[in-house]
Amino acid sequence: GAVVSQHPSRVICKSGTSVKIECRSLDFQATTMFWYRQFPKQSLMLMATSNEGSKATYEQGVEKDKFLINHASLTLSTLTVTSAHPEDSSFYICSAISDSPNTEAFFGQGTRLTVV
């Protein structure tokens, strides 16, 4: 099946620094990718919808200047957590939509971000 690669899988950073997370669709083109945040024992929480070649659509309550999303190509979307703080520590997951042969969402492996 299709593969979505998310990198890095784990990152520890200092407060105030920025962290970039990459999401790549390896064998299909994805015009739409989603970014989620997940806290322990909780469901996926949609942060934003990333559309290739246009601005991302953010969910209510998600700061677009804090979580910068760039979808520069049909196979790559990036999420940059700017000026990270300890409360940004979480598990971040991306997914990409494949239309062939069926419409399906494929998920990345997730990124565990720890801000110290």
Place this chain on the structure above:
Amino acid sequence: GESVGLHLPTLSVQEGDNSIINCAYSNSASDYFIWYKQESGKGPQFIIDIRSNMDKRQGQRVTVLLNKTVKHLSLQIAATQPGDSAVYFCAEIQTGNQFYFGTGTSLTVIP
């Protein structure tokens, strides 16, 4: 897709028993459904799917049932094993690639 960060309902089953995980969906126009499994610290993985023109589909040890009358989806896992412990959630897909994910259920298998 949309989802809300909610605390997950839990289900505990004895190893070897069958598990049934339920999901209610919202839109009668949804025509495609997927079940995902998410192990701790990992991204969700596809388990099985079903189209709205079917009411049952079987895979290896898993069966998905679709009841369009009451907009209900279930995942049955036969002879549950410790490796089945994970969070399971459903997704409903509507025309136009609109994905909606369920809250999820945390399954714990007791050895």
